[in-house]
Structure formats: structure tokens, C-alpha cells
Amino acid sequence: MYQYILRRLLQAIPVLLGVTFVTYFLVFYAGGDPARLAMGVRSDLATVESFKEEWGLDKPWHVQYLTFLKKLSHGDLGRSLSTNEEVLLSILERFPATFKLGMASLAFAIILGIPIGIISAVKPRSFLDNALMVVALLGISTPSFFFGVILVWVFGYLLRWLPVSGFDTGLAGFQYLILPAIALGTGPLAIFARLTRSSMLEVMRQEYILTARAKGLDESRVILKHALKNSLISVVTVIGSSLAGLLSGTFFVEFIFGWPGIGLLAVDAISNFDIPLILGIVIFESILFVVANIAVDITYAFLDPRIHYE
């Protein structure tokens, strides 16, 4: 198992290098002068040039990229061009908020999505099944930023039930979490519901389910113990990849709800053309993605005894 994890981590290195290379290339050729942006329109050319020299922005892009990699190998992501804050510190300061939002939306999606899938599977092609699946389809098709704006308008402004923006730690922060978690979690919720339903339907057709029923087991025991457990393997795969997506795909939702996480930091970094910060966030998110996927693979082994990693 450890060898497998090590191998997967080593395999991730070229992926991360590729991601940083493509990002660096795209940012460099996006047009615009980060030094001019950082120093303001009133600064003279000499001052802007000094800034470039100080930050190494006067060097050819491949030299800048290699310098970046060299620093990265020492765990140094540099400092932000616009704020002068350490990039790693900025990211680590913002990550707990993104993690909190990601986990809350995942919990929302799991707690509602899986039961909805089970209910639909138990009564296939009934009115309830059709209604739930239409809602799930809407959930998959509605982008989170659009849904977020609707939630802000309805619950924040018209009904005034919940605050539309803010963040706090502890229980006091729960009220701020509800709307963004729903906005972000609705898409995965719909996916989990549909997947649980199809997976359950497939399992319910298996002979061991027939055997269980023939033994006179209670229907709820058949569904929850025998059918659900075996249906969950495919759902867990999607939950794992959704987690990575939820942690790295919060840009729009964080922006709409003013949620102080990495997504909001990324929006600032892009609008300020803050190259070190953009690269730092890309690296961090890529590592999150890789780690989440490895974690999913490891979880399989626990859920399904037939799977072994050599």
C-alpha cells in the first residue's frame, strides 16, 4: 500500500510540472505588465524597471520559470506582487475557509443526495421518482454562480432569512455558511442522487438481493444493509472527485458570497495580474486534486476487499 502511495505521488510530479508550465506560459503571454500594475500609473519608467529587477520580471520567461521551480523545490512560493505577503502564508490563511465551505457543501450533498437516490430507486418510475429526478437534472444543469445569485436574492434580500455575505468562526459562523454551501453543494447533490439511484437499481437486480428477500428479511434491512453498501462503491468514487472539485472550484461562489477562501484570493490574483500568487494557487489546488484522488483510491480498498494495491 505504501509503495502504491509513493508511486502515485511520484507520478504526480510530472503532472504538477506540466500544470505550472502551462500556467506560466499562459500568464506570461496574456499581455500586460505586472510591474506597471503593481507600481501604479504615476510611477516613472525607472521605478517600474527597479520593480522588475527586484522581482526578476526583467528576465526571459524561461529563466523566470526555472527560478520559480528552484524556489518551489525549497518550498518557497515567493511573495505577492500586489501585497508583498508571502504567497504560501496567503494561501494557508485562506484555505480553512475554503475547506469549511467545501466540507459543508459536501455534507449537504451527501446527506440529501444519497437518501433521494435511495427513495427514487425503491420506487422506480413512480411520480416521486420522476419528480426527484427532474429536480436533480435541474440541479446538475444550473451553474453554481447562477444558483448563488438566486439564493442571495430570495433568501437574503426578499425573505431576509439569512445573511448574504460574511464569515465567522464557531457556531456564529453557521448562518453565513448556509447559502454558499447550498449554492456549491446542489450540483454534487444532484449527481449523488442520480448515481445512487442507478447504482441501487443495478444492485437490486442482483441474485443475492433476491436471496435476502427470499429469506424473509425486512425490506428496509435488504435495502440499507445489502443493497446500499454495495451501491456505494461507485458513489464514493464520485464523492472523492467531487471533494477535490469542491475545494478547487469555489471561485464564483466565494466571489458572490464574499467568502474569504482561496477562490476569492484567486480572483484577486488574476485581476491584479499577480503572477507568484496565481502560480502558488494553481500549484496548491493541483496538489489538492492529486491528494484527493489518491485518497479515493485508498478508500476503495477499504470498501471493497477484492481491491488490492501492489
Next chain:
Amino acid sequence: MNVKDCRKVYILIMIICIIGVTIGGCGERKIAPQGTGETGKRGGVLRVALTGELRSLDPARVGDTASGLIAEQIYNGLVEFDNELKICPSLAESWNVTEDGKVWTFNLRPDVRFQDDPSFPGGKGRKLTAGDFKYSFERITNANTLSTGWWLFNGKIKGANEYREENALAEKEKRESRIKEVEGFKVLDDWTFQIELTHPFAPFINLMAMSYTWVVPKEAVEYYGKDFFKHPVGTGPFRLEEWSPGLRVILKKNPDYWERDEDGVPLPYLNEINIRILRDNLVAFMEFDKGNFDFSGIPPEVWGQVMTKDNKLTSKYQKYQLIKSSSLDTGYYGFMMTQSPLGTNKELRQAFNYAIDRQSIIDNILNGRGIPAKGVLPPEMPGFNKELKGYGYEPARAKELLTKAGFPNGDGMGEITLQLNSGGTTLEDVAEAIQDQLKKVGIKVKLSIVSWPQHLDSVDRGTPQFFRMGWVADYPDPENFLALFYSKNFSPEGPNSTRFSNEEFDRLFEKALHLTDFDERVKLYQKAEEIVVDEAPWLFISHGVGYVLLQPYVRNMAFPPMAINRYKVVWLENRDSP
């Protein structure tokens, strides 16, 4: 005492009061509210929505509005602007300038202390001295600080450029600098600071009210090093308690603050300012309407619900106070003067200006929040020329001028590309309206929308022939706007983004810089502005007007032009301290 006598005494008191108010102090000192000494009117927490992220609270790098708003509460400079944009004493009690306008001497208040901070021995803030200003100003001058405010001193202070160049060279060669100080910054004694200019620069005193010149203690800068930007230590009315990036900033009252109101009551009145960082003006407005903020702008999305057609509050919102504020800015589209045909054909540029219905753009797109620009200077700017006619909406005249320019009905001109930056539907709506209006006189315009960094970079390079831009005053002096047309200020070295060049304009501009009498300078600036309007290197559009809603209990909140926010004099009626 009979009724007649009472009336006489009353009239006498009134006369004394009027004389007192007329001759006493400047505007800021006059705005102290009645009875602020009463206990019920002190304390409380001001709740502010800030729609933008802070970048730095180091005065050497405070350039953006969000950081400026916070830093303004933490620091002081030698002087400051009052609500009428007049210069007032701040840390300098008084000042004088020599007849030749080159040597400025500032007498500092002796009773000012820096805020308590671990960087001081025992954590107790020490007394401010003239040496602190010398240190702060030399810090901005030093190239290694990478201050965005160097342009304030560039070429103006005796010995500053030499100091800067030598320090930069020494850093590169990794040796000690041979020039240890700026000759023009002199400490005469602990409370007297002198600045010597290389040549007279009439608006100089305005520069001393700008954020870059706020004073910082050497101890804190050295103690925090590169992280000083998030550990600000100043002499201002509030000190930083918490800065959670992307979330909130909390400022607490500085108990040792030196300033008092007219009644001798120590400022600030508030105990705390709680600033929440948001991203969206609409969200900020909604939270304000729910009672979670003490003031808010009115976003375009809700304008029709909040305001009537004659710009008054609708009945639902009449519980709030409405404040109208104008800003010292001019929105324009620049013609790149180095490119043909726009840059080389005056009639063509004038035709563009006559083809635009500015009032219709303001009414229909900007919700009435603007004033048509007749020239370069906004109406609130001292020296504004009320007689300037500018360009009205005269499409027939625009067509005549097009013919004169050699392009009857726009024939032979081809399609002109208007470049603007992305970042808001309003910008695009205005551009589309202008595109439509120009089309009516035969001018075909294509829109090119690029990111702000790309836009700025290409304007710096002189690439776009027609581009959107705007200018917000750094300080309230006509020089600050007219510098955009001075031929020695071509971008990217200076702010002249259109590369406008006119010998007569340059002569008037330079002459005005050397005059100390403001009225004389204004005469020259007005002549210079007339040249600009006639030559039309800009398509003049509008000056901004803003509306702010306040909760009913907020007192003494003012929104003067240039986004000055002095929360030190704000108080909350019937709101006890938390």
C-alpha cells in the same frame, strides 16, 4: 431684563458666534457636532462595508482606495484636506514658505505620540519628532523601498534624485551608499522640519496631505521588515486591531490621540470601526438595508427602487439620510495623438465631441450620476472655469466638421477601434451608446474589450488609436489634471496617455508652476485648458456624482470629493458603546 434686552443680547451672541465661526480655523474644525461632549453621543461601533481587498497599510505603498480608507484612520501627515478641500494643519501646527517658493518650514505639534506597539521599548509609543518625517520621506525617496509614491518628490526635492540613484547603485553593487541623506529634507530641531525644493512648485503643500507622506516610526519599519504593510503604526485616531484578509478589518480607538474637537473633547468619538470586506456593491446595499452597515452606496440594480426620477428617496427608503457627493474625476476617451487620422486631424476630433449626447448617457446609463464634461477640470476643482463652453450635442455641426476633416459622412475613414477595459457592464453600456451616437453622424466604431492589465500596457505603448480612460484627482489643484497634457509627461514616463503636445500649452503650464498666487495661476490654467478643449485630444464625457445612504442615527459623516473619509469626527446618536 425685558424682552427687548433679551433680543439685543441674543443678537450680540449671534454676531459673536458668526464672527467666531468666520475667522476661526478651517472647515474640519468647524464640523464638530453640537454637544458632542454629551456622554450619549460618544462611543459605539461604526460598521462599514468595503468592496475591495486591502493591498498594503504601509503609506509608502498605499495607492488603492480600499487601503487608503483604512490607512487614513491610522496615520497623519503634516497637513490634511478639510471637507472643502482646503489645506488644514495636522501634525504641523503651522508652516511658512520663502518668497521664492522653494523652502517650506513646518512647525510640528509637540504633543503627538505614536500608537503603542511592540516595536517600541516597553511597547509604549514614543513622541513624534521632525526626524520621523525626515526618515519617512527618505524612505519614499529610496529606490529600494519600491514606493508607489516616489513621483511626489521626483525632480522636486533638492538632492532627492541623487540620493535615490546612489542608493539604487549601492544596492546593486552591494556596498554602502555614499549619500546618506536627502539634502532637501532638514531637521532644524525636534519640532521643526524643513523641505527645500529644486524649483518652485506651486501645488507643493497639497502633496504634503497625500497618503504617501504620512509619518511612520523607524522602529516599527525595522521591527516588522517586509511585513510592515500589515503591522501599521501611526499617530492617527485609530489603531489596527485585526486584519483578516478577505474578511474584515477592526480598528480600535487610539486612546492617546492628540486631536480634540472645538469643545475640547478628545477625538475620535467612536470606540471602534468594524469593516467587512465584500465583493459586491449590491450585497453591501442589501446588508445595509437589513441594518448591518451604517452607510452604503446605491447600486444601479436597485436605483429605480430607491430613487425617484428627480433624485429623491422613494417612500420606502425615506427613513435613511441621503448624501450627494461629487468626485474630482473626469471620464474620457483618449485619441492617440501620434496616430493618423484621429491624432493628426483636429476637425475630426471635434466632430467626435459634437456627436456625443452626454446628458442622455448620464440620464439613461449612469442613472443621472454624472455631470457632462465641458472640459478637463471637474466642477468641484478649485480653478474650475464656469465660462468654458465645451462641446454640446450638435450632430449637424459634427457632420460639417467631418466634411471639413475630409471625411464627408464618415466616408474614407474606415472603422475606428475603441479599446476599453473589461470590468463592469456600465463601461460597456457607455461605450455602446457612444458607438451608436457616432454611427448616427457616419463614424463607424468597433469595440475592443481587453483586460485592465492589457489595456494599461497597450496605452503605455501608444498602440490604441481611441481608448477609454479616466482621471481621479491626486490633489485638488488644476495642475494635477493639466499635467496630463504636458509634453514632458508622455506615457509611460508620465500621465500624458494621449501624447498631446502643444508649445503654448507647455509655456502656460510651466509658467503657472512658478507662480505662488493661486488666482494668477488659475488664469494661466484656464487659458491652458481652453487650448486643450479646442485641440480635443479627448472625447470629454462626464464627471462623477455619487449618492450615499446613511442610517438615521449616523452623524457628522461627510463624503467630500477625493474619497476622504474622516471617521474621527463621526458619531452615532443613541448608540451606546458595546
